[in-house]
Amino acid sequence: xxxxxxxxxxxxxxxxxxxxxxxxxxxxxxxxxxxxxxxxxxxxxxxxxxxxxxxxxxxxxxxxxxxxxxxxxxxxxxxxxxxxxxxxxxxxxxxxxxxxxxxxxxxxxxxxxxxxxxxxxxxxxxxxxxxxxxxxxxxxxxxxxxxxxxxxxxxxxxxxxxxxxxxxxxxxxxxxxxxxxxxxxxxxxxxxxxxxxxxxxxxxxxxxxxxxxxxxxxxxxxxxxxxxxxxxxxxxxxxxxxxxxxxxxxxxxxxxxxxxxxxxxxxxxxxxxxxxxxxxxxxxxxxxxxxxxxxxxxxxxxxxxxxxxxxxxxxxxxxxxxxxxxxxxxxxxxxxxxxxxxxxxxxxxxxxxxxxxxxxxxxxxxxxxxxxxxxxxxxxxxxxxxxxxxxxxxxxxxxxxxxxxxxxxxxxxxxxxxxxxxxxxxxxxxxxxxxxxxxxxxxxxxxxxxxxxxxxxxxxxxxxxxxxxxxxxxxxxxxxxxxxxxxxxxxxxxxxxxxxxxxxxxxxxxxxxxxxxxxxxxxxxxxxxxxxxxxxxxxxxxxxxxxxxxxxxxxxxxxxxxxxxxxxxxxxxxxxxxxxxxxxxxxxxxxxxxxxxxxxxxxxxx
Numbered sequence: 001x002x003x004x005x006x007x008x009x010x011x012x013x014x015x016x017x018x019x020x021x022x023x024x025x026x027x028x029x030x031x032x033x034x035x036x037x038x039x040x041x042x043x044x045x046x047x048x049x050x051x052x053x054x055x056x057x058x059x060x061x062x063x064x065x066x067x068x069x070x071x072x073x074x075x076x077x078x079x080x081x082x083x084x085x086x087x088x089x090x091x092x093x094x095x096x097x098x099x100x101x102x103x104x105x106x107x108x109x110x111x112x113x114x115x116x117x118x119x120x121x122x123x124x125x126x127x128x129x130x131x132x133x134x135x136x137x138x139x140x141x142x143x144x145x146x147x148x149x150x151x152x153x154x155x156x157x158x159x160x161x162x163x164x165x166x167x168x169x170x171x172x173x174x175x176x177x178x179x180x181x182x183x184x185x186x187x188x189x190x191x192x193x194x195x196x197x198x199x200x201x202x203x204x205x206x207x208x209x210x211x212x213x214x215x216x217x218x219x220x221x222x223x224x225x226x227x228x229x230x231x232x233x234x235x236x237x238x239x240x241x242x243x244x245x246x247x248x249x250x251x252x253x254x255x256x257x258x259x260x261x262x263x264x265x266x267x268x269x270x271x272x273x274x275x276x277x278x279x280x281x282x283x284x285x286x287x288x289x290x291x292x293x294x295x296x297x298x299x300x301x302x303x304x305x306x307x308x309x310x311x312x313x314x315x316x317x318x319x320x321x322x323x324x325x326x327x328x329x330x331x332x333x334x335x336x337x338x339x340x341x342x343x344x345x346x347x348x349x350x351x352x353x354x355x356x357x358x359x360x361x362x363x364x365x366x367x368x369x370x371x372x373x374x375x376x377x378x379x380x381x382x383x384x385x386x387x388x389x390x391x392x393x394x395x396x397x398x399x400x401x402x403x404x405x406x407x408x409x410x411x412x413x414x415x416x417x418x419x420x421x422x423x424x425x426x427x428x429x430x431x432x433x434x435x436x437x438x439x440x441x442x443x444x445x446x447x448x449x450x451x452x453x454x455x456x457x458x459x460x461x462x463x464x465x466x467x468x469x470x471x472x473x474x475x476x477x478x479x480x481x482x483x484x485x486x487x488x489x490x491x492x493x494x495x496x497x498x499x500x501x502x503x504x505x506x507x508x509x510x511x512x513x514x515x516x517x518x519x520x521x522x523x524x525x526x527x528x529x530x531x532x533x534x535x536x537x538x539x540x541x542x543x544x545x546x547x548x549x550x551x552x553x554x555x556x557x558x559x560x561x562x563x564x565x566x567x568x569x570x571x572x573x574x575x576x577x578x579x580x581x582x583x584x585x586x587x588x589x590x591x592x593x594x595x596x597x598x599x600x601x602x603x604x605x606x
Contacts (some may be wrong), residue, residue: 005058005188006055006058006059006337006431006432007057007058007059008059008338009057009116009282009337009521010182010282010300010302011300011369011407012181012182012300013054013086013089014057014059014081014086015086015088015089015174015177016062016063016064016085016086016087016088016089017046017049017061017063017064017087017088017091017170017173017174017276017510018044018060018063018064018065018066018078018081018082018085018087018089018091018110018604019045019064019065019091019093019096019475020036020042020066020069020078020090020091020092020093020103020105021039021040021041021042021065021066021067021068021069021092021093021455021554021590022038022068022069022070022092022093022094022098022103023035023038023068023069023070023094023096023098024070024096024097024099025071025098025099025103025567026069026099026100026138028537029521031068031070034122035068035557036095037095037096037154037156037463038068038093038094038095038096038151039065039068040156041093041094041115041117041156042065042093043065043156044069044156044157044158045063045091045093045115045158045166046063046065047160048163048167049061049063049167049170050063051165051579052167053170053174054355054361054430054432055169055174055178056178056337056360056585057337058337058361058431058432061170062283064081064085064087064530066082066484068083069100069103070098070099070103071097071103072102072103072562073344074103075102075103075104075105075106077481078105079105079107080478081102081134082089082107082110086112088110088111088112088176088177088178088180089110089111089170089173089174089176090105090107090112090113090114091109091112091114091115091166091169092104092105092112092113093113093114093115094114094115094116094117094124094127094128094424095116095117095119095122095124095153096117096122096123096124097122097123097124097127098127098131100130100131100132100134100137103131103350103584103604104116104131104135104140105140105142106138108140109165109176109180109604110598111169111172111173111176111463111561111606112135112140112141112142112143112456112531113143113144113145113165113166113169113173113192114128114131114132114141114142114143114144114145115128115146115166115212116128116129116144116146116163117144117147117151118144118146118150118151119150119151119152119153119155122153125146128144128145128146129592130320130590132144133582134586135580135581136580136581139264139601140255140410141560141579141580141581141601142579142580142581143165143169143170143557143577143579143580144318144579144580145162145165145166145169145553146162147159147161147162148161149576150291155160158518160555161385162249162274165259165577168553168554168557168577169557169577171359171451171554172335172359172554172555172557172558172561173361173453173557173561174358175197175355175358175554175558176209176558176561176562176604177252178358179208179209179302179354179358180208180209180535180605181209181210181211182210182211182214182300182302182303183210183211183212183213183299183300183301183303184199184204184210184211184213184217184301184302184303184304184305184347184350184351185213185214185280185281185299185300185301185303185304185305186199186212186213186214186215186304186305186307186345186347187215187217187219187220187277187280187304187305187306187307187345188215188216188217188305188306188307188308188312188345189307189344189345190251190307191307191308191309191310191344191345191346192309192310192343192344193500194345194346194542195479195480195481195541196342196344196346196347196348196349196541197305197307197344197345197346197347199214200347200480203480203485203486204347204373204400205605206235206603206606207485207486207562207563207564207603207604207605208351208562208602209604209605210302210417210444211297213300213301213518215280215299217307217312217473218310219276219280220273220276220277220316223272223276223295224269224272224273224276224330225250226331227290228276228278228287228292228295229272229275229284229287229469230275230284230286230287230290233275233286233332233333234271234272236274236332236333237271237274237275237331238267238268238271238282238330239332240301240331240332241267241271241310241332244443244489245443245446245448245461246443246444246446246447246448247263247447247448247449247461247514248447248448248449248527249449249452250328250449250450251449251451251452251512251513252450252452253601256449256453257450258451258459262459263450263459264391264436264440264460265454265482266317266450266460266461266515267461268316268320268503269273269316270318270320270321270460270461271321273317273319273321273322274322274325274326274331276319276549277304277306277319277322277341278326278339279295279298279327279333279355279431279552280298280299280301280304281298281299281301281339281341281485282298282301282339283296283297283298283299283300284298284333290499302340302349302354303340303341303342303346303347303350303351303353304340304341304342304438305340305341305342305343305344305346305347305350305352306319306322306323306341306342306343306344306345307312307344307345308343308345308411309344312458313416313455313456313457313458313515314457314458315457315458315461316458317451317456317457317458317459317460317461318400318451318456318458318459318460319343319459319460320343320400320460320461320463321448321460321461322341322453322563323341323342323343323366324403324405324463325405326338326339326341326406326441327340327341327353327363327364327366327403327404328340328363328404328405328406329362329363329404329407329429329431329434330407330431330434335431335434335436335439336431337361337431337601338357338362338363338364338404338406338431340353340357340364342366343366343399343400344543346366346543347582348477348478348480348486348543349477349478349541349543349545350366350545351478352477352478352488352545353366353478353545353547355476355545355547356476356545356547356551357545357547358554359547359551359554359558360430360547360548360549360551361430361431361432362406362428362430362547362548363405363406363428364404364405364545364546364547365397365403365404365407365467365473365545365546365547366399366403366515366545366546367397367398367399367403367517367543367544367546368396368397368399368542368543368545369395369397369536369539369541369544370395370396370399370510371395371396371397371510372394372395372396372532372533372536372537373393373394373395373506374393374533374599375391375392375393378506381505381506381509382501382506383504383506384499384501384502386497387497387500388501389469389494389496389520390496390498390518390599392520392523392531392532392533393531393532393533394496394518394519394532394537395518395519395520395521395535396510396517396518396519397475397516397517397518397519397544397546398510398511398513398514398515398516398517399514399515399543400462400513400514401453402461403463403515403517404428404440405446405463405465406428406429406442406466407465407517407546408427408441408442408446408465408467408515409426409427409467409468409469409471409495409513410426410441410442410444410445410464410468410578411426411427411428411429411435411438411440411441411442412424412425412426412427412432412438413425413427413429414439424469426468426469426471426495427469427471427548428471428548429458429548440556441547443525445465445466446463446465446515447462447463447464447465448461448462448464448514449461449462449463449464449513449514452513455511462514462515463513463514463515464512464513464514465515465516466494466503466507466515466516467495467500467515467516467517468494468497469494469495469496469497469518470494470495470497471494471495471548471595472492472493472548472549472550472551473492473493473495473519473546473547473548473549474490474491474493474546474547474549474550474551474552474555474593475490475491475492475493475521475544475546475547476489476490476491476544476545476547476555477489477490477518477539477540477541477543477544477545477566479540479541479597485565485603486562486564487540487542487564487565487566488555488559488564488565488567489527489538489539489566489567489568489569490523490552490555490556490566490568490569490570490571491521491522491529491539491544491551491568491570492518492522492550493519493520493521493522493569493570493571494520494522494567494569495517495518495519495520496518496519497521498569500516503516503518504551517546519546520532521535521570522570523570524570527568527570528570529570538545538568540567540568550571552569552570552571552575553571553575553576553577556569556571556576556577556578556580557577559599560578560579560582560594560597561579562599562603562604563597563601563602563604563605564598565591565594565595565598565599566591566594567591573590576590581597581601582594583598585597585600
């Protein structure tokens with residue numbers, strides 16, 4: 001495996017995970033007998049987290065273990081250590097009884113979990129119950145972690161069920177910590193009346209702890225004309241594009257086809273657009289050398305959106321290239337962390353892309369949730385029957401620009417078999433696992449199609465590829481509801497392969513110059529997941545963010561941390577993990593309890 005270590009490109013400290021070993025504070029025999037066991041438990045938790053979680057920028061996760069906490073004075077000392085070390089996630093661990101409200105973490109903005117050791121000699125579970133009650137009473141929700149099986153007192157290992165909960169919590173909590181204090185950059189304004197591109201700064205501030213930054217699209221024209229970009233990097237990018245980005249057929253009618261001169265000018269412009277939007281997001285020290293000190297700073301944007309349509313695309317080349325390339329895990333500079341940018345400035349879909357990236361480290365697919373194809377409709381249009389894996393139909397995911405090139409599915413995971421003729425499984429890897437061969441395959445599977453003039457009068461190039469089937473994926477979407485606030489929808493499922501003839505017929509009915517993903521959600525036989533049609537019919541917006549892997553459990557945990565209720569999901573109950581408080585709002589109707597808990601607690605940062 002090729003490992004690419006990332007770099008820090010945003011201002012603010014990289015969040016650490018804080019481990020708080022709590023202990024029975026009674027000295028002269030009790031506390032002294034527990035010190036080693038308590039410290040060993042903390043070390044075991046830290047060891048798992050540091051080995052199995054990587055930051056979304058590719059850097060290793062670091063844990064900070066405080067001295068044991070026996071009372072309020074030492075709890076305050078631990079809080080000072082966390083503040084000094086830049087801790088963004090708090091995990092309290094103990095094998096024994098401790099003084100609940102005296103030892104608890106009281107920071108209202110730090111996501112919290114508590115691990116109570118399941119052993120009979122000392123009542124770690126009793127402390128867990130006591131301190132969770134204190135958290136509920138004080139309105140500081142915490143995830144309670146309690147192993148199913150009793151362990152021996154000298155066993156400091158972490159059981160697999162405990163490990164799964166630790167990892168689910170830690171990944172979700174780190175996502176919360178990463179977003180706090182960062183920016184969403186709106187390049188342009190509202191695109192074609194799409195509600196998600198009507199930026200609601202209250203949502204970003206109150207729920208995500210983020211700020212909003214705004215740049216008019218005219219800034220791109222200014223920077224292009226005044227060459228406020230790295231001209232050396234532009235030449236490097238242009239050379240890379242000529243060598244690696246294959247032009248597809250221009251399907252415009254003969255009198256509307258683009259000339260070679262127009263296409264070459266378009267390539268030059270869209271490359272500059274990509275450089276400029278990236279610099280707007282994170283800055284570029286090279287610009288200061290060129291005399292543009294203010295521009296060199298960027299907007300510290302962990303996520304961005306590009307309006308494009310229509311004021312820009314009626315006049316200038318569209319943002320499809322910049323969105324596709326920035327969202328990918330590689331470009332002319334090599335393999336690197338994806339930039340998260342939403343087409344049509346759909347900030348709510350951009351946030352879901354951000355969630356997926358922060359949890360997985362991988363590039364994200366942005367799509368229109370375009371069409372539900374029933375078996376009967378497919379048969380009528382193509383004369384063909386659907387393959388078994390799509391026997392209830394599928395959803396056509398397609399959009400012109402922002403789908404990352406990783407979305408081809410050409411990256412491969414090795415099978416368990418060591419046979420040299422055993423092909424790899426299609427995947428979208430965390431960027432630090434992407435290889436040069438993966439990059440080559442993604443580029444080879446992608447055509448860059450000249451824009452259709454009826455869509456984009458100013459030109460541009462859209463990616464054209466077909467996502468490989470048999471990939472586990474999770475589609476998600478945040479929508480804002482007046483009087484309620486944000487809600488999250490989650491659909492785990494898989495990509496599917498269909499016969500080429502069937503694909504060609506269906507694809508040309510929509511837009512053959514855009515990338516296609518055929519998606520089948522996992523059905524449960526009830527509610528919104530009774531059928532594939534019901535999933536499509538219950539989806540809350542025109543876009544969806546698609547992440548490789550089944551990350552529904554992490555998204556549910558993350559949404560609880562942010563106080564965003566989940567309106568629709570197909571995650572098995574055994575994988576759902578929320579703060580202990582949620583159980584106190586009802587144990588039968590868990591969806592209703594989620595709504596009640598979120599409403600009662602209110603947004604995390606309000």
